[in-house]
Amino acid sequence: MIETVSRWKSHGGVQGVYRHASSTTASRMTFSVFVPPLAPGAIAPVVWYLSGLTCTHANATEKAEYRRTCAELGLIFVVCDTSPRGEGVPGDPNGAFDFGFGAGFYLDATEAPWSANYRMWSYVTGELPDVIAANFPADMARQSIMGHSMGGHGALTIALTLPDRFKAVSAFAPIAAPSQVPFGRKALRGYLGDDEAAWRAHDSVALIEDGKRFGTQVLVDQGDADEFLDENLKAPLLAEACKAAGIDLTLRMQPGYDHSYYFISTFMADHLRWHAERLR
Amino acid sequence: MIETVSRWKSHGGVQGVYRHASSTTASRMTFSVFVPPLAPGAIAPVVWYLSGLTCTHANATEKAEYRRTCAELGLIFVVCDTSPRGEGVPGDPNGAFDFGFGAGFYLDATEAPWSANYRMWSYVTGELPDVIAANFPADMARQSIMGHSMGGHGALTIALTLPDRFKAVSAFAPIAAPSQVPFGRKALRGYLGDDEAAWRAHDSVALIEDGKRFGTQVLVDQGDADEFLDENLKAPLLAEACKAAGIDLTLRMQPGYDHSYYFISTFMADHLRWHAERLR
Numbered sequence: 001m002i003e004t005v006s007r008w009k010s011h012g013g014v015q016g017v018y019r020h021a022s023s024t025t026a027s028r029m030t031f032s033v034f035v036p037p038l039a040p041g042a043i044a045p046v047v048w049y050l051s052g053l054t055c056t057h058a059n060a061t062e063k064a065e066y067r068r069t070c071a072e073l074g075l076i077f078v079v080c081d082t083s084p085r086g087e088g089v090p091g092d093p094n095g096a097f098d099f100g101f102g103a104g105f106y107l108d109a110t111e112a113p114w115s116a117n118y119r120m121w122s123y124v125t126g127e128l129p130d131v132i133a134a135n136f137p138a139d140m141a142r143q144s145i146m147g148h149s150m151g152g153h154g155a156l157t158i159a160l161t162l163p164d165r166f167k168a169v170s171a172f173a174p175i176a177a178p179s180q181v182p183f184g185r186k187a188l189r190g191y192l193g194d195d196e197a198a199w200r201a202h203d204s205v206a207l208i209e210d211g212k213r214f215g216t217q218v219l220v221d222q223g224d225a226d227e228f229l230d231e232n233l234k235a236p237l238l239a240e241a242c243k244a245a246g247i248d249l250t251l252r253m254q255p256g257y258d259h260s261y262y263f264i265s266t267f268m269a270d271h272l273r274w275h276a277e278r279l280r
Numbered sequence: 281m282i283e284t285v286s287r288w289k290s291h292g293g294v295q296g297v298y299r300h301a302s303s304t305t306a307s308r309m310t311f312s313v314f315v316p317p318l319a320p321g322a323i324a325p326v327v328w329y330l331s332g333l334t335c336t337h338a339n340a341t342e343k344a345e346y347r348r349t350c351a352e353l354g355l356i357f358v359v360c361d362t363s364p365r366g367e368g369v370p371g372d373p374n375g376a377f378d379f380g381f382g383a384g385f386y387l388d389a390t391e392a393p394w395s396a397n398y399r400m401w402s403y404v405t406g407e408l409p410d411v412i413a414a415n416f417p418a419d420m421a422r423q424s425i426m427g428h429s430m431g432g433h434g435a436l437t438i439a440l441t442l443p444d445r446f447k448a449v450s451a452f453a454p455i456a457a458p459s460q461v462p463f464g465r466k467a468l469r470g471y472l473g474d475d476e477a478a479w480r481a482h483d484s485v486a487l488i489e490d491g492k493r494f495g496t497q498v499l500v501d502q503g504d505a506d507e508f509l510d511e512n513l514k515a516p517l518l519a520e521a522c523k524a525a526g527i528d529l530t531l532r533m534q535p536g537y538d539h540s541y542y543f544i545s546t547f548m549a550d551h552l553r554w555h556a557e558r559l560r
Contacts, residue, residue, distance in 0.1 A: 008538060008540055008542035008543070009503075009505070009536040009537050009538070009542070009543070009546075010542035010543070010545065010546050011545075011546045012546075015542055062342060062343050062541075063342050063343065065345050065348070065545075067542075067545070067546075068345070068545075068546075068549070223289075225289070256289040257289050257290075258288060258289070260288055261342075262288035262289070262290035262295055262347075263288070263289070263290070265290065265291075265345075265347070265348075266289075266290050266291045266292075266347075266348075269348070
């Protein structure tokens with residue numbers, strides 16, 4: 001059972017926000033779905049969008065400017081939260097922005113106390129797809145995935161691990177090698193423990209080194225004025241890993257763009273067209 | 281002197297947020313400006329956007345989805361605040377959403393204590409245009425104006441009063457006849473006093489009845505599922521006044537749309553194209 005929080009007509013389709021009791025994260029989870037205008041009985045491909053640190057479903061829903069193009073191309077667009085939240089869910093004791101609430105890193109935590117709720121990997125790849133299939137006119141045989149920053153990390157690692165599920169994958173300014181950067185090392189150690197071997201399943205560069213491949217080409221946009229590029233995102237490491245593995249990566253360094261939704265919204269239509277071509 | 285609060289590259293242009301000490305409102309005012317990609321030395325027409333109740337510059341800047349089309353058409357887009365704010369500026373004593381902060385109604389108050397700061401008419405038609413002309417590559421001979429709800433009221437009343445200044449005018453769900461509706465009567469009485477004759481300069485329907493005319497055609501979009509339509513917006517009164525006066529109004533009742541930015545963003549590109557045609 002899902003509860004409708006809000007529902008707006010937009011660009012001829014319906015933008016909704018929904019809530020449900022998630023058994024995976026043992027918490028109530030909120031997500032948004034845009035359904036484009038469809039003929040009665042028709043179904044549409046599903047584009048998954050994973051957000052970055054500090055975000056809820058609301059950031060991309062309000063600011064990513066995907067509805068016009070999704071309506072035009074006939075794409076369902078799903079935005080989930082970035083962590084469990086709410087009563088009984090532990091957050092970072094110091095209220096950090098890069099751990100706990102808003103910082104689930106799209107993995108299943110194995111360390112207490114996080115392991116009871118911080119199971120975003122299983123939520124995003126298992127429970128939520130079932131919810132979407134059951135409640136929306138979704139063609140689950142045609143899915144693709146994209147994300148921003150921490151969500152770019154999520155989109156890449158999920159697509160590398162489930163290459164047959166996704167017809168397209170792209171990212172905006174992804175955390176490409178979390179094992180090697182401050183944001184990632186803190187989160188991976190906290191959620192998965194000190195054994196760095198366990199981190200490799202949640203690091204795109206490590207996954208590629210370990211033989212994983214996408215089922216398709218990859219598109220990444222990265223602003224060259226992004227304040228997180230050098231220390232935490234490290235697009236060059238992804239480019240090197242893809243080159244060494246023979247993966248067809250289109251990495252576009254975008255001059256003057258930063259890490260914000262003003263960057264994402266600029267290139268969203270490009271990404272959606274890239275996805276739509278591969279979802280046909 | 282204006283201070284740059286934030287500045288982002290977006291859609292090839294620059295979205296900025298700026299602050300300055302306004303002599304008109306005796307307060308610090310914040311506004312946003314999008315400058316499209318321009319050749320060196322080039323100037324561009326200016327589209328003014330006036331927001332609705334409770335908004336600051338941020339709502340439209342983040343959610344109205346104007347940048348792609350403004351970049352394509354070469355339009356500067358200015359969003360101002362909806363009232364003075366800050367230290368020493370009185371707000372509604374009960375914290376009402378429809379009076380005081382966020383509810384300036386684009387008029388110059390004559391009643392104490394509001395008259396010292398609530399001078400949004402003079403700010404939007406006088407001081408801020410001077411600031412834009414001095415600090416941005418703006419072609420002030422080519423201006424147009426649009427707005428939403430209270431800001432639709434502002435756009436219509438300003439364009440009726442200064443018909444030679446604006447090459448185009450449009451509105452999303454405007455408060456068309458504030459003298460006749462609860463939101464408007466409260467604000468007009470509070471800011472201008474009990475003499476309803478003084479209200480007519482700030483009521484589109486009354487201005488038209490009193491002989492004012494736009495310099496051009498008018499475009500209005502109104503959702504038929506808008507929760508404020510019947511009691512506070514009253515598009516039919518505008519349609520009747522325009523018909524009686526021979527004003528060329530295009531009023532589009534949009535089925536299923538409400539009062540939100542999901543409605544505005546759906547039709548923003550249409551409005552900008554309408555403006556661009558008349559700004560050529």
